[in-house]
Amino acid sequence: MNYVRFDRKTRLLHGVVMITFLGLSATGMPLLFSDAPWARALAGLFLGFKGAGLVHRFMGASLLLAVACHIADVSWRAFVRGERGLFWGPTSMVPQPKDVRDFVAMTKWFAGRGSQPALEHFAYWEKFDYWAVLWGTAIMGAAGLILWFPVFASRMLPGWMFNVALFVHGAEASLAIGFIFAVHFFNGHLRPGKFPMDLVIFTGTVSATELQRERRAEFDRLRAARALEQIAAPSPALVRRGYIVGTIGVSLGLALIALIVYAMIR
């Protein structure tokens, strides 16, 4: 038996974030690491600084648009359709008291005491991922727009904000690149139990055994409410494509991390 974990919209959103994030990283890194020996060659892949800048702006605008659509969608679901549980409850992305308890239980398990916590729909590290992307997109998007339209921005902001914007854009980029290509890849794909890849973001479905093992609290809650049938799904599609796209994405990300590590230890 298989169950739906991510609907089509969520998977599409992740797809846009994945592609634009890789593109933004590859086109931004030549400037972020402008003293690295590979900086000029990486910009050369995009036909130089102008090409890289063009791709960077296009990708940035696309990501901002996707995130705006997501916020509009959540608002519509919450305030127009009156959907409950979006901002509080077991399936909410908002951190819950249970997340603190889960983290404590997880730490105890690391230390060899007790068992892994029974997780709900989103684990605390997944919530961290989500809010990190949202925070990062807001900060980097705002800074990026200031740098894209400096003369327009100067009607509202003093010029030294360009300095702050460039610094924050770079610092936040270092954080985001490192976080996604190391932490998110590990938590999502490379950690024990998931290696080599978790396909759920591509197929949208998990097997009954996986749901029961990974998210026992959710499984038990749905079974008690007799709601499991409502999320029953056919056997997963897009497995092959998921592996291909996922492998390419993870490989590109790890390649970019390798470039950064090389630039730092050189």
Place this chain on the structure above:
Amino acid sequence: MWIRLGSFAAAAWFVAGQAAAGQSPPKPPANEDCLACHGEHVDAKQFEASTHGPMACVDCHADLAAIAEFPHADKLAKVKCASCHHDIGSKYHDSIHAFAKEKAGLVVAPACADCHGKHDVRPHADPESRVFRAKIPGTCGRCHAGIKEQYDRGVHAARLKIGEAPAPSCADCHTAHTIQRADTEKWRLAATAECGSCHAQVVESFRRTFHGKVTEIGFSAVATCAYCHGAHDILSAANSGSRVSKAQLVETCGRCHAGANERFVEYDPHPNPSDYTRSAVLWWANRFYWVLIPGCFGFFALHGALWFWRGRKGL
């Protein structure tokens, strides 16, 4: 008497024999021989005081060393400085001056003597030399008069005049012998390093900016030093005649950023996040990320490592 006659005969026989065999180089003329005719044209004292003073005329006017009949022909071979100064000769050969003279046929383009002089060549450390540091602008300015006029207005010329050793004259940026066109992308990008050889911290702070990063990886679509500060007539920002003075900044930035205004030019083209007095907000932003980035990575590195270690041991 017999001995003298004998030695004369022996010498005559020897010379005749050599001449018959066609191997006899005629004795080259001594400097005094040359000056007998050229004394008016060449100042012997000046030549003797020059760096080439100990040399013979024919060391440079080499084709005369083999000529027996005087007066010699009107047209002589050009002096080839590179026959001794090989390295400098090949450097000059790659320069824009050599290109103009040798390839483009621009007769006024300079060769060695135009800058160094002819019979009065002195080492560049000699204050009397035409290529002595403080005299270089005057030497270059004999042709580049307009540029010299600009340079003389600038702060570098003023420093050079009062004898401040590091103040740059022409050759510090343009080099002495490998002078290139200054309007190429390559030259403009390399010039930043030249400014940085004195203004190291200023260039370091410039490298933190978008302008600095784009030009660092070899693209010249954005500003480098000279775009804002000018090239030859650089003035202190405190001087209202400077392009980077408060009075002119809006116009200077506006040359690229159409519509730049008073607030726009509050941008700091040389930021330093560790300098609280320069920008408190930037300093705080730096501090914030200095905590956030290691905090995030540290937390999840530990979290991941423990998970990996525990996961391998089995649930």
